[in-house]
Amino acid sequence: MSGIVCPHCEALVLSSYKCSNCTKVLPIIETNPFSLLGLPAAFGLTKVTIQEALIKKLLIYHPDKFALADSLTKKIITENSALLNTAARTLKDEVKRAENLLLIRGFDLNNNQDLIHQQVLLDSLEIQEQIEGANTKGACEVLLDCILKQLEYNYQEMAVAFEKTDLNPAYKLVVKRNFLLRAKCNIENKLEKLYEVI
Ligand SMILES: [Zn+2]
Secondary structure, eight states: OOEEEOTTTOOEEESSSBOTTTOOBOOOOOOOHHHHTTOOSOSOOOHHHHHHHHHHHHHHTOGGGGTTSOHHHHHHHHHHHHHHHHHHHHHHSHHHHHHHHHHHTTOOTTTTHHHHHHHHHHHHHHHHHHHHHOOSHHHHHHHHHHHHHHHHHHHHHHHHHTTSSOOHHHHHHHHHHHHHHHHHHHHHHHHHHHHHHO
């Protein structure tokens, strides 16, 4: 447990929901989005699970409960709620959820970037070429369908990869997901333009 100086009474207390000295609400200092929402650090969380955890936590800081509180307490509950909302948004994004899991498990995202840079670049270039070569709605739709399937497969592979101790495969899948999402965006933009023309 980490200590915190209570912003209300300035006592050094353990970080928790309320100050053990003055009993007022303390600011959240937790940065791990999973712990923030009381969720297990796992990849296979659904959006529904994350939303339910968020609502449960937000209820603790509901403004109605603090209608008569002082302004500092009101400021803290607003900030705490904002932190919870941000954590939920982060976890609902599969790539960000995966990146946070890698960080929590001690995988250095920056130091490992060069390792797979080459392979990712080649795969990414290949998809980019396919996108550039697809000049009809039909060709774009086939390509989009293929990318969507790859994204789905990537998600399943990622769920398995995060069960393992070696996180290198999981990291590669995260990087792959990033470029697949970019490719999806590019092909969707292209399709949109093709539909505009006619
Ligand atoms: Zn206090």
